[in-house]
Amino acid sequence: MNDETPSTAQIQHNLRHLRVFLAVIDTKSVTKAAATSHLSQPAVTQALTKIERELRTTLFTRTPQGLFANSRGDLLAERVKRAFGYLDPALNELSPRLKLVATTSQLRALIAVRECENFTLAAKKLGVAQPTVHRAVTQLEEEAGRALFERTSYGIVATRMANSVAQAARLALAELAQAEVDLAEANQEEAGTVVIGAMPLSRSFVLPRAIAEFRKLRPRTPVHVLEGPYADLLAGLRRGEIDFLIGALREPAPIGDIEQRFLFTDTIVVVAGTGHPLVGQAKPTPEELASYPWVVGQKGTPIRKHFDALFEGLAKRPAAIVESSSLILMRELLSRTNHLGCISFLQAQAELTRGLLKALPLHLEHTARPIGLTLRRTWLPTAPQRLFLDLVTQTDTVP
Template sequence: MKSNLRHLRVFQSVAQSGSVTRAAETAHVSQPAVTQALAKLERLAGQPLFLRRPQALFLTHAGEVLAARVARSFALLDPVLSDLAPRLTLTASSAQLQALIATREAENFTLAARRMGLAQPTVHRAVSQLEQEAGRALFERTAHGLVATRPAQALAQAARLAFAELDQAEADLAELLGREVGRIVIGAMPLSRSSLLPQAIARFRKRRPTLPVRALDGPYADMIAGLRRGEVDFLIGALRDPAPIGDIVQVPLFDDRLQIVARSGHPALDLPNPTLTDLMAYPFVVSPEGAPARTAFDRITGRAGHPPSLVETGSMVLMRELLQISDHLGCISQTQIAAEVRLGALEPVPVDLADTTRPIGLTHRADWLPTRAQGEFLEDLRTVAFESPTISL
C-alpha cells in the first residue's frame, strides 16, 4: 500500500469529499487520474473501497479500514514534511523517503543502494530531489560518511512510522478477505523466552498456523530503538521504572521476583537456615549491569555484603552450565528459571527475596494500533500470564 503516496492522498481526498471532481481539484490532478488511482488501489486491496452512487462515492468497510490507516500515516508524516517545505506534502514520494531512510541508516549512498537493491545514482537522485524541494541539504559529508541533519533524522523517523502504519493497513485489508499478510515482530527479553512467550505462541498457532512470528533478542536499548522505529511491534519482559522515554506505554501482566539457585549438592543447600549474608561467601552468576534483575541484586547485596566474584551474562545456557559444574550461585528471575527447577537441573536456595518483586509486561508505542492478529496475540499473552501457575505468583 505504500507504493504510491500520491495515490493514497487522492484516495484520502475522495474519502473525505465523496467526489472525484473535488478530489481532483484538491490534489491538482485530472479526474481520469483520480479514477485511475482509485482503480489501482482497489486492485492492490483485492476488494472495492467505494460504493459508487450517482450522488457520491461512499466508503465500503474495507475503504473505512484503509482510510483510518492512511489518516494515521499522514498524521505522522505530514507535519515533518511541512516543517521542511510545505510543497513536500504534495511532491514527496515513497521512493524518495525510502532512499532517505536507507541513506540515513547506511551513511553512504552506495551501501544504501545495495540494501535497497538499486543503482547508486537512483538513490542519490531520490535524496537530491528531496533536498531540492526542501531547499536545504539533508546530509552532511564527514570523514566517517554521510550524517543526516536533524530535519533529515526527524523525517526518516516519521517516514518509518508512516510506512509501518501502511503495512498495518495491508494486513487489515487482507484480514477482511480471510488472508494473512505481514508478521508479528516481538522484542523478547530473557524472562519472556523461558515460559511466557513459548506458551503464548503455542496458543496463537492453534488459530493462526501460518502467520510468521519473529522473536528478537538483544540489548534493551536496541529493542526500544526498533520499537520506536516501527520495526518491532511490542516488547515482552521486565518493565522499567521510570519508563525510558515518553512515547512508549508499559502494560503490567504479572509480578515476578528473583530467586537464588544452585546445582544439586551445592554446600549452600546444606545450610539449615541460610541468610543472604551466608550466600555472599560464594561466587555468583548475574545479569549484566542495567538489567532490572541486576539492579535488584545490587540493591540486596549492598545490604548483605558483596560476593567474592561475579560472572555477568544474559545467557540462561551459560548460567545453567556454569552452576552445574561449580559452586557458583545464580540470581535470576523466578519465572525464567522455573523450567530448570521443575526438571531438576537446578535447585532453589531457600532465601526469601520478596523485596525483589518487579512488574513484567508489554511495552509498545503510545500511538500503536494493533492489527487483529496482533491483538489476538496480545490476548494470548494476557491469558497465559493469568492462567499459568509457573508465571502467576
C-alpha cells in the same frame, strides 16, 4: 501469500495516489477531489482505478449521489490517514512542498542512509545502485533547501530534521503495511506477522504458552521473536519494527511515546548447581554469597539492581561476575562450576521443577517487580497482533 492477497508493496509506491484516495473519501466526489487535489477528473479516476486494481478489490460504492467508501475502503482510509498523520508534520517542518512531491523511494533511501551512515551500504540494503540512493537523497535535499546529512570522518550522520523525517516515514510505511493485513482479514485470509521484542523472562515463561495457543488459532501466521538489550528493543518498537515488548516494566517509563501494561509480578531467585556447597545448608549470609563467582544480567537491568542491593554495605562484593541474560548459559555454567546465578523466579521455574537448578533459601519477596507489555501509544494492532496480545494477557503465573 497467494495471488488474491492484497499487496501494499505497490500502493506504498505512490503517495500522491493515496492522497487523492483520501480526497475522494472526504468529498465523496471525483469532481470535488479533483479540485482540492489540483488535478483533472480523469487523473483522479485513474488514481482510484490503479489503487483498486493493485489491491484486487473495490473500495467505493458508486451511486448517482457520489462515491461512498465500502468497508474495505474504510479500512484502507483509516491506515492511510494514520500514515500521513505521522509523515506530514515532519515533512511540513522540513519543507511544506515535500508533502506534495516526496516519494516512497526517496523516503526509503533517507531511512537506509540514516541507518547505514553510508550510501554504498544503504544501496546494498535496498538492493539498488548507489547512484540511485544518492540521487533520491539529493532530490530531497534540493527540495528542502538544506543538507540532510553531515559528512564526518567516520560516516554520514543524519541531521535532526533528517532523523525526524526518517522516523515519521518508518511509522507511516508501517501503517501502510498494516493495511495489507487488514484487507486480507476482510477477505478471510490469514496474513500479517507478529513481531515481539522478548526480554529474558518472556522467552522462558510467557511466550512458549502464548505461541502454542496462537498457533492453534493461526497456523500459518509468522511469529518473529527478537532478542537483545532493552534499549535496542525499545528503539525497534519506537521505529515500528517491533509490535510490542514483553518483560520487566521500567519505573518510570523511559519515554512518553510508549505505554506499559502490567500483567503480573515476579521476584528474583538465587540459584546454584545441584552440587554446589551451599545447596542444602541454612540461609547463607551476604558474605558467603559474595565469596562465590556469579552469573547475572547486565548493568542497568532490573535484576542487576536487585543483585547489587544484596551486597550493599559489604566491604567485599562479588569479584568474578559473568554478565548474561541467557538461562541456558547460566544453567550449564552452574552445573560445571561453583558459580551462583541471580535470575527471575518465573524464568528459572522450569529448571527448578526439573531439578536442574536449586534455589537457595533466601527471603527475596522485596524484589517483586512488575512484568508486562510495552507498546507504542499510537499503535493500532491488526487482528493477528490483537489476538496474540489477548493470549499473552491470559497467561497464568501458575504452571
